[in-house]
Amino acid sequence: MxxxxxxxxxxxxxxxxxxxxxxxxxxxxxxxxxxxxxxxxxxxxxxxxxxxxxxxxxxxxxxxxxxxxxxxxxxxxxxxxxxxxxxxxxxxxxxxxxxxxxxxxxxxxxxxxxxxxxxxxxxxxxxxxxxxxxxxxKGCAMRRDLAKPGDIIYVSGNLGMGGLFVKAGYHELNLASDLFSIVHKKAQLIPSRTVFARALRRVCRCALDVSDGTVGDLRHILERSNVGAVLNLDKLPLDEIFDQVNLTALEKVELAAFGGCDYELLFTVNPKKISLLEKIAACHRVKITPIGVITKDKNLNLLFENKPYVKANRPFEHF
Amino acid sequence: MxxxxxxxxxxxxxxxxxxxxxxxxxxxxxxxxxxxxxxxxxxxxxxxxxxxxxxxxxxxxxxxxxxxxxxxxxxxxxxxxxxxxxxxxxxxxxxxxxxxxxxxxxxxxxxxxxxxxxxxxxxxxxxxxxxxxxxxxKGCAMRRDLAKPGDIIYVSGNLGMGGLFVKAGYHELNLASDLFSIVHKKAQLIPSRTVFARALRRVCRCALDVSDGTVGDLRHILERSNVGAVLNLDKLPLDEIFDQVNLTALEKVELAAFGGCDYELLFTVNPKKISLLEKIAACHRVKITPIGVITKDKNLNLLFENKPYVKANRPFEHF
The missing domain is CATH 3.30.1330.10 (PurM-like, N-terminal domain)
Known part of the structure; x- marks a missing residue:
């Protein structure tokens, strides 16, 4: 030894x-x-x-x-x-x-x-x-406290794989073993976003990574930036593997919204810069999805299929 | 909660x-x-x-x-x-x-x-x-790889308290409860040597802190500096509290030599700089003790009362 x-x-x-x-x-x-x-x-x-x-x-x-x-x-x-x-x-x-x-x-x-x-x-x-x-x-870091009303909220890649893996790992959901292996690998060997993120600074001042869950992490931005948001939960991007998973549309969305451990970038961009953002994303072959908008009103309004989503939710905390 | x-x-x-x-x-x-x-x-x-x-x-x-x-x-x-x-x-x-x-x-x-x-x-x-x-x-850090043959090996403060506390904590040694409280406090609220250490750079190029045991830590210096040493174990400085502890002189020395967790500075100084070193130490009210010498010959010779100390010893390692 x-x-x-x-x-x-x-x-x-x-x-x-x-x-x-x-x-x-x-x-x-x-x-x-x-x-x-x-x-x-x-x-x-x-x-x-x-x-x-x-x-x-x-x-x-x-x-x-x-x-x-x-x-x-x-x-x-x-x-x-x-x-x-x-x-x-x-x-x-x-x-x-x-x-x-x-x-x-x-x-x-x-x-x-x-x-x-x-x-x-x-x-x-x-x-x-x-x-x-x-x-x-110097002075170029993307920070949680720099979101502005009117900014569009984007997320890179797909969400929900972290939550799906944990749910299956705890046997709260039954996945065929070959499907579980794919989910397991995808949830662990997550691609890093460092190269895309550095290019993103050209159009973005405010970003964080989705670790505690999309909604909980968005709340960190809202608190630090002293703003609110409207978030369209049905817009949250899901991996195509979710097509093979026996969950309702809402259950899938909830994994993407509250599951955590996706390590994708959640960021806000001024609407004037969207066309440049789209070019940057295409150039780096990173999927980006608009999922909501930052508002002056300080509430966080969650929508699912254009109706308010009201279920109690709480970001992941250790205690 | x-x-x-x-x-x-x-x-x-x-x-x-x-x-x-x-x-x-x-x-x-x-x-x-x-x-x-x-x-x-x-x-x-x-x-x-x-x-x-x-x-x-x-x-x-x-x-x-x-x-x-x-x-x-x-x-x-x-x-x-x-x-x-x-x-x-x-x-x-x-x-x-x-x-x-x-x-x-x-x-x-x-x-x-x-x-x-x-x-x-x-x-x-x-x-x-x-x-x-x-x-x-820049370029002024004291490093393990800069000891030179002829350098005198010094240690700050006293040694053995870390080892004594662990031995008593494991009940390998019986201390009266008031004495144990003092040992406990001294072994935990260890004074930091940061201010003295910064002054020490004027006369010293090579230092480390005693965490794994004096002998084991000295070996790190010898390996990195490609030199050897003679270390006089009986010179290792002990806190006066050791007078109240029921151990032989050799057992006390072994705690100072191999006990670890003392967080004192072990350092080497060119003999020409000793008088300046002594002034610096006096000015900072830090006790320093010469305990050996760096040699060109790459062995580590441990002496106890001028005779070779031969007992097997090994620095603390976690595995």
Whole structure:
């Protein structure tokens, strides 16, 4: 069985070179000479076994998704990913797990040209905390507090896959095993939106990523921007796989509205900039869907097939 | 019971202002405009219940120490602490715990003028991961790879309290309850060495903090600097409280040599700079003790009362 330092060397070293990195793994701190003309965007997220992922999750998927959820926060600011740290708590030094976990992690890190500059490993119930860092030109970050009345609300990609996977994983819904495998993979190997997000800054000042559920996350924008919105739930885009799922139209929409863990971009755009937005999206081959509008009136009005949607709903919170 | 967002607002908000912080808590990322003439030092450490601290640990102590172990890494590079993020996993939203934990945390953060710029809370077994950030003038960081043959090895403060507390906590040693309380407090409310460490850079190029045990940590310096050392174990400085502890001289020394969790600075200084070092230490009222010398020969020779110390030893590792 590998010791702590051997484990780090075997599975996590050699990925710590990059622009501005003066000192990588192996000292008390990493040292960075940050970009002079950029702001540094910093985010951190934790995944705990049994809470954020099912016990026995495929370690490749887990490595990928642990980084993806953090990269998604960088994307939502329009930041270019640069580096990350990893704090890994493991019940034991399982080499097979570590090999697959690190393969999944670096498959995404390498694609995003992110260096792993430090971290720690310790013993305990499986838990992964990553802090991720990116650069964004000064004053150009997309922020939650910059939505304006009249802005059109858009979402990238499709919604509901995160919610569908969790529902099926808890056996609240029965999916054929081959269908479940596809849902599982799609819910874990989520494409990152970093490249599209950086282009999006040309037409967008306000964005976030859908992690707690579309409606709950939209509420964060409304509160921070001191505005309201009309949201057309029936416009929420669903993956074509939903055609094979035995749920009513409303149930599908509810997964897209409240399910969370989709890691798509929710953003607002001034109507004058829509044609440019559409060109950018086409150029990056990213599907975008208008789903509502920001209003001066501070309420959030949810519509389903042009009628008010009134069911109680609450964004995901841990406590 | 407080929800996740209310919990963050109640106990962890309002500490996110500081020099260079463009955007604090509440968005997907924090945004920083880093110091132009400095390097950014980054470190991250995790404390897990039952591994890094005993179940039922005083939450004030825990808040303090979670940050201290990270600040200690900044100190060992000679960096000025600037800000941190907190990832907190809790079994439930216990307000009494959170009040005391955050009091302990901010008692140290405020003293060090550190802003809390972001983080997350989630449900699960109690675990705390902090990433801490500091600034150090370009090229001036103290590093593990810069020890030179002939350098004198020093340690700040006293050693062994971390090891003594763990031994007593596991009932491998019986301490009277009032004595145990003092040991407990001293092992948790460890003074930070950040101010002394920044002054130390005038005379020192190589330092780290004693977290895994003096001998194990010295080995990190030797490996990275490609040198050896002679270490006089009987010179390791002990707190006066050890006079009241029923252990042999050798047993006490072994706690100081292999116990870990002391978070003092272990550093090497060119003999020509000793008189300046002594002035700096006196000026900062920090006790320093010469405990050995760096050698060209790459072995680590441990001496106890001028004789080789031969007992098998291994630095603390999690696996």
């Amino acid at each position: 590998l010791g702590e330092f051997a484990l780090i060397k075997e599975f996590f070293s050699g990925h710590d070179k990059g622009r501005g990195i003066t000192l990588g793994i192996g000292d008390d701190c990493a040292l960075l000479a940050p970009d002079r003309n950029s702001e540094l965007a910093i985010t951190t997220d934790t995944l705990n076994e049994g809470i954020h992922f099912f016990k026995g999750e495929d370690p490749f998927y887990l490595g990928y998704k642990s980084l993806l959820v953090n990269i998604s926060d960088l994307a939502s600011m329009g930041a270019r990913p640069a580096f990350f740290t990893l704090s890994l708590t493991l019940p034991d030094s399982d080499e097979l797990f570590l090999r697959e976990f690190s393969r999944g992690l670096f498959s995404l890190a390498d694609k995003e040209k992110m260096a792993l500059i430090g971290g720690n490993t310790s013993k305990g119930p499986l838990s992964i905390t990553i802090s991720a860092y990116g650069y964004v030109a | 407080l929800g996740e967002f209310a919990l963050i607002k109640e106990f962890f908000s309002g500490h996110d202002k500081g020099r260079g912080i463009t955007l604090g808590i509440g968005d997907d990322c924090a945004l920083l405009a880093p110091d132009r003439n400095s390097e950014l030092a980054i470190t991250t450490d995790t404390l897990n219940e039952g591994i890094h601290f005993f179940k039922g640990e005083d939450p004030f102590y825990l808040g303090y120490k979670s940050l201290l172990v990270n600040i200690s890494d900044l100190a060992s590079m000679g960096a000025r602490p600037a800000f941190f993020t907190l990832s907190l996993t809790l079994p439930d939203s216990d307000e009494l715990f959170l009040r005391e934990f955050s009091r302990g945390l901010f008692s140290l953060a405020d003293k060090e003028k550190m802003a809390l710029i972001g983080g997350n809370t989630s449900k699960g077994p109690l675990s705390i991961t902090i990433s801490a950030y500091g600034y150090v003038a």
